[in-house]
Amino acid sequence: AQRVTQPEKLLSVFKGAPVELKCNYSYSGSPELFWYVQYSRQRLQLLLRHISRESIKGFTADLNKGETSFHLKTPFAQEEDSAMYYCALGDSNYQLIWGAGTKLIIKP
Amino acid sequence: GAGVSQSPRYKVAKRGQDVALRCDPISGHVSLFWYQQALGQGPEFLTYFQNEAQLDKSGLPSDRFFAERPEGSVSTLKIQRTQQEDSAVYLCASSLRGNGYTFGSGTRLTVV
Numbered sequence: 001a002q003r004v005t006q007p008e009k010l011l012s013v014f015k016g017a018p019v020e021l022k023c024n025y026s027y028s029g030s031p032e033l034f035w036y037v038q039y040s041r042q043r044l045q046l047l048l049r050h051i052s053r054e055s056i057k058g059f060t061a062d063l064n065k066g067e068t069s070f071h072l073k074t075p076f077a078q079e080e081d082s083a084m085y086y087c088a089l090g091d092s093n094y095q096l097i098w099g100a101g102t103k104l105i106i107k108p
Numbered sequence: 109g110a111g112v113s114q115s116p117r118y119k120v121a122k123r124g125q126d127v128a129l130r131c132d133p134i135s136g137h138v139s140l141f142w143y144q145q146a147l148g149q150g151p152e153f154l155t156y157f158q159n160e161a162q163l164d165k166s167g168l169p170s171d172r173f174f175a176e177r178p179e180g181s182v183s184t185l186k187i188q189r190t191q192q193e194d195s196a197v198y199l200c201a202s203s204l205r206g207n208g209y210t211f212g213s214g215t216r217l218t219v220v
Contacts, residue, residue: 009148044151044199044211086150094139095164096209098150 002027004089006099013077014107021072021102023061023087032090033070035061038101039083047072047085057081082106110134112212114200120218121190129185129215133202140183141209142175143199151199157183190219 003026013019025031035047048056050063050070058081061072070087087099113132121127133140139158143151144167153167159180168175172190177183187194197216201209 043213044201046208046210049208088150094141094156094158094203095153096151098152100148100150 002089002091002097004087004097004099006085006087006102008102009100010103010105012105012107015079016076019072019074019077019081019104021085021087021104023070023072023099025068025070025087025089027068027089027091029091031063031065033061033063034088034090034096035059035070035072036086036088037083038086044086077104077106079106079108112200112202112210114198114212114215116215117213118216118218120220123191123219124189125219126186126188127190127217129187129198129217131183131185131200131202131212133181133183133200134204134210135181137202137204137210138180139203140177141201141203142183142185143201144169145197145199145214147196154185154198187217190217192219195219 005024033050036044037047038044058074061070063070082105084101084103086101088096115130141156142154145151155175156164157177160177172188174186195218197214199214200212203209
C-alpha cells in the first residue's frame with residue numbers, strides 16, 4: 001500500500017539546534033517526494049522536491065531508497081522555521097499522498 | 109492570477125444547508141485538485157480535474173459532495189445537506205503539470 005509516515009506529531013528544539021523531521025514512505029514504483037510547509041495562518045507551500053536536489057531556507061532532504069526515507073534537515077533552526085511540515089509522495093501523474101504532518105516549534 | 113484564490117475564506121453553515129466553495133486557479137494551470145483537511149491532519153484527496161474533465165472523484169466522501177469545472181478554469185465544490193463531520197478546511201490546488209502544486213488559502217467550513 002502507498003503510504004507516507006511522519007512519526008513525530010510535534011518536535012520542539014531550541015534556536016540554533018539541528019533539526020531532522022522524519023518521513024518514511026511505502027511505494028512500489030519510483031517515488032517522487034516533496035516537503036510542504038504551512039506557516040501559521042498561511043497557505044500550504046512547496047518547500048522542496050527531491051528531484052530538484054536544492055536547499056530552500058536552509059533545509060535539505062535526501063531520498064534514501066534503501067531506507068525508504070526522505071527526512072528533512074537543517075543544521076541551525078531559526079525561530080521563523082516554526083510551522084507545520086508535511087511530507088508527500090507523488091504516486092502517479094497527479095495525486096499526492098500526504099503524511100499527517102509534524103509541528104515544529106523553535107524555542108528562543 | 110498570481111496565485112490560487114479561494115472564496116469564501118470562512119463559511120459557517122447550519123446543518124442541512126447547502127454550500128458552494130469556489131476555487132480560481134492560476135491562469136493556464138491545467139490540473140486542479142480539491143483536498144479536505146481536518147484539524148490536525150494532513151490533506152485528504154477529494155477530486156481532480158484536468159481542464160474541464162473530472163478524472164478522479166474517488167475521494168469524495170459521499171454523494172452529497174459534487175465538484176465541477178465547466179470551462180476548465182474556475183471550479184466549485186458543492187456540499188449538499190451539510191453535516192457536522194463536513195467541518196474542515198477545503199483546499200484547492202492547481203498545477204501546470206504533474207505534481208508541482210500551488211495551494212490556495214483554503215475555505216474553513218464550520219457546520220453548526
